[in-house]
Amino acid sequence: MSIAVKLDKCTGCETCLTSCPFDAIVMKEGKAFINEYCNYCKTCISVCPEGAIYEVEEISNLKSQISNLKDYRDVLIFAEQREGKVAQVAFELLGVGRRLADELGAKLLAVLLGAGESGAKELIKWGADKVFLCSDAQLQKFNDDPYADVLTKVINEQKPSIVLAGATPIGRSFIPRVAARLRTGLTADCTSLEIDKETKNLLQVRPAFGGNIMATILCPEYRPQMATVRPRVMKRGEYDENRTGEIINLKPDNINSRTKVIDTVKESSGISVNLHEAEIIVAGGRGAGGEKGFKLLEELAQALGGVVGASRAAVDEGWISYSHQVGQTGKTVCPNIYIACGISGAVQHLVGMQSSDIIIAINKNPEAPIFSVATYGIVGDLFEIIPLLTKKVKELRGS
Amino acid sequence: MNIIVCIKQVPDTSEIKINPETNTLMREGVPSIINPFDLHALEAGLQIKERVGGKVIVLTMGPPQAETALREAISMGADEAALLSDRAFAGSDTWATSYTLAQAIRKLGADIIFCGKQAIDGDTAQVGPETAEFLGIPHISYIRKIEEIKDGYIRVQRLMDEGYDVVESSTPVLLTVVKELNQPRMPSLKGKMAAKKAGIKKMGKAEIEADENNIGLKGSPTRVKNIFAPQVKAERKMLAGSPEEQVNLLMEELRKVKCI
Numbered sequence: 001m002s003i004a005v006k007l008d009k010c011t012g013c014e015t016c017l018t019s020c021p022f023d024a025i026v027m028k029e030g031k032a033f034i035n036e037y038c039n040y041c042k043t044c045i046s047v048c049p050e051g052a053i054y055e056v057e058e059i060s061n062l063k064s065q066i067s068n069l070k071d072y073r074d075v076l077i078f079a080e081q082r083e084g085k086v087a088q089v090a091f092e093l094l095g096v097g098r099r100l101a102d103e104l105g106a107k108l109l110a111v112l113l114g115a116g117e118s119g120a121k122e123l124i125k126w127g128a129d130k131v132f133l134c135s136d137a138q139l140q141k142f143n144d145d146p147y148a149d150v151l152t153k154v155i156n157e158q159k160p161s162i163v164l165a166g167a168t169p170i171g172r173s174f175i176p177r178v179a180a181r182l183r184t185g186l187t188a189d190c191t192s193l194e195i196d197k198e199t200k201n202l203l204q205v206r207p208a209f210g211g212n213i214m215a216t217i218l219c220p221e222y223r224p225q226m227a228t229v230r231p232r233v234m235k236r237g238e239y240d241e242n243r244t245g246e247i248i249n250l251k252p253d254n255i256n257s258r259t260k261v262i263d264t265v266k267e268s269s270g271i272s273v274n275l276h277e278a279e280i281i282v283a284g285g286r287g288a289g290g291e292k293g294f295k296l297l298e299e300l301a302q303a304l305g306g307v308v309g310a311s312r313a314a315v316d317e318g319w320i321s322y323s324h325q326v327g328q329t330g331k332t333v334c335p336n337i338y339i340a341c342g343i344s345g346a347v348q349h350l351v352g353m354q355s356s357d358i359i360i361a362i363n364k365n366p367e368a369p370i371f372s373v374a375t376y377g378i379v380g381d382l383f384e385i386i387p388l389l390t391k392k393v394k395e396l397r398g399s
Numbered sequence: 400m401n402i403i404v405c406i407k408q409v410p411d412t413s414e415i416k417i418n419p420e421t422n423t424l425m426r427e428g429v430p431s432i433i434n435p436f437d438l439h440a441l442e443a444g445l446q447i448k449e450r451v452g453g454k455v456i457v458l459t460m461g462p463p464q465a466e467t468a469l470r471e472a473i474s475m476g477a478d479e480a481a482l483l484s485d486r487a488f489a490g491s492d493t494w495a496t497s498y499t500l501a502q503a504i505r506k507l508g509a510d511i512i513f514c515g516k517q518a519i520d521g522d523t524a525q526v527g528p529e530t531a532e533f534l535g536i537p538h539i540s541y542i543r544k545i546e547e548i549k550d551g552y553i554r555v556q557r558l559m560d561e562g563y564d565v566v567e568s569s570t571p572v573l574l575t576v577v578k579e580l581n582q583p584r585m586p587s588l589k590g591k592m593a594a595k596k597a598g599i600k601k602m603g604k605a606e607i608e609a610d611e612n613n614i615g616l617k618g619s620p621t622r623v624k625n626i627f628a629p630q631v632k633a634e635r636k637m638l639a640g641s642p643e644e645q646v647n648l649l650m651e652e653l654r655k656v657k658c659i
């Protein structure tokens with residue numbers, strides 16, 4: 001594949017040049033010229049007002065790396081557990097996995113390592129047809145080697161067409177090893193997954209460039225198509241107490257690991273930071289001004305029964321710890337109510353919270369980009385607004 | 400101890416603006432920098448060298464101008480630099496990038512390899528673990544502290560969702576680092592002088608004996624189908640009046656949608 005410019009159509013307007021993420025377009029004698037830094041992202045094709053840029057499909061002698069693409073059918077999710085308990089993200093993966101499997105007329109498989117039968121049964125009630133369970137105690141703690149070994153083995157035997165895992169510290173660590181070993185593509189941090197109606201390929205949408213752009217990624221010639229999915233972006237599937245399925249117990253001959261977890265330390269910072277599960281989040285940014293501002297937010301969060309979040313600016317200032325950070329380099333959240341206080345709304349922050357049901361933005365600056373995603377906007381001083389709001393909420397709740 | 404630090408030259412994504420008419424990136428005037436996480440990776444490498452001896456080699460795959468990133472790393476204290484640059488590498492996804500880096504690391508030799516947690520442009524965080532897999536060595540992601548390091552052994556703290564794990568590993572090992580690990584140093588005057596004079600080792604596909612089928616666009620299983628601007632919601636309601644009135648309006652709205 002390559003990208004080319006029709007010189008007779010190019011007017012030299014430089015629109016493509018300024019939009020190229022890779023600095024791969026230069027002007028030569030008044031015409032656009034694509035140089036060797038091109039990454040084939042096709043942004044230029046979409047922005048050219050003249051339709052002068054096009055894709056040259058080279059007939060690839062490598063077509064269909066896997067001669068039997070069609071042998072790969074099912075959808076498989078990796079269900080992670082912490083301390084033997086299935087993590088939330090697994091139910092979200094079952095939600096999206098079930099939909100994809102139904103669309104493909106395929107089965108939904110799940111792999112669960114280091115947990116017991118009850119966890120496997122839960123996965124079935126949430127939508128899995130088959131659960132591959134390895135309850136070996138050595139797998140309760142996460143180590144990359146054995147997780148990668150067992151998952152690779154199941155994939156090689158089951159030949160799923162799609163493999164999904166959570167974009168969590170665990171998934172993001174060992175899933176790339178599995179993809180490298182299987183010689184297949186892996187799309188990071190997906191926010192949307194759809195089946196292409198014609199080709200049946202998986203359309204994987206993800207943010208890149210710090211959330212400034214969204215990209216649709218394909219893995220057309222290799223199988224399985226692998227993706228990690230951000231927690232809290234997909235909705236959970238439907239729970240059915242009576243759903244039945246099969247549990248297959250895995251008994252690996254030997255479990256080897258070159259790394260070893262010798263201790264697990266939980267960090268408690270006093271206030272709850274379980275942003276993923278919170279229904280209400282009160283988040284502060286640079287406008288919160290300091291720890292004093294965050295004290296006000298905490299009071300409101302407490303009155304509402306919510307938790308406190310923060311933008312990167314506030315974390316970088318040292319007003320609150322990193323575990324509260326929402327956004328591209330922090331957590332993605334999707335609460336019922338997200339109250340953004342003194343947060344300007346850089347895209348890096350927006351990607352982490354814009355799927356919240358209701359967004360309330362409080363900011364002094366009426367031009368702040370946060371208002372573009374807000375359900376309700378208040379232009380004002382949070383030091384006035386928040387205490388008033390806290391008071392009203394307390395009155396209403398009669399405490 | 401031979402330490403390799405993988406660094407990537409990236410556009411400073413915090414400086415990127417969106418053209419409101421075309422809804423596309425405006426890269427003009429956006430500076431190229433060393434991926435911020437990679438500065439922490441470099442600092443970690445330098446500290447280990449200072450403690451136990453050895454040398455730090457910085458390695459990057461990129462266009463010829465990525466040489467500036469390597470020279471900047473030398474000014475901070477790296478001993479040697481290698482630039483992987485070849486037209487045939489263009490269009491690499493993380494699979495092909497990791498294969499290529501691994502081939503080069505084999506040639507250079509390393510006991511410890513450092514990567515950043517993720518690059519701020521591609522944002523995948525996949526290159527570190529995939530590279531370790533190609534090298535056939537273990538890796539530990541999201542390192543926030545190095546507790547102990549001695550011959551053939553390392554013990555570190557790995558950041559998890561609700562705290563951290565203490566993890567030990569044999570070496571050689573690949574580590575990806577988060578910002579909490581350290582504070583990167585500034586370039587020294589001596590370093591800046593060294594950076595000007597330093598020879599940069601250049602490597603193409605022949606030097607690393609790469610398999611043609613595994614590099615560049617041809618070796619990459621993923622394809623970018625298209626790129627578009629993130630959408631934003633539009634049903635916003637601005638609440639006007641005095642602070643008191645604004646708060647009352649908000650409470651009313653929230654009651655209407657049964658949220659409070």
Ligand SMILES: Cc1cc2nc3c(=O)[nH]c(=O)nc-3n(C[C@H](O)[C@H](O)[C@H](O)COP(=O)(O)OP(=O)(O)OC[C@H]3O[C@@H](n4cnc5c(N)ncnc54)[C@H](O)[C@@H]3O)c2cc1C
Pocket residue numbers: 039041185186187188206208209214215217405406407434436437440458459460461491492493494496500513514515516517518519520521522523524525526527621623626
């Ligand atoms: C919009 C867009 C979306 C993309 N999405 C995907 C995707 O989902 N899956 C996929 O496989 N590819 C994807 N790619 C391709 C991917 O960005 C490139 O392969 C890139 O070279 C490496 O990925 P990264 O930037 O995400 O690095 P990361 O994996 O985030 O980088 C982690 C660390 O690896 C090291 N490192 C990374 N690249 C280099 C390098 N060139 N030289 C030296 N060290 C390096 C650094 O230490 C860095 O801190 C995408 C590209 C674009 C343009």
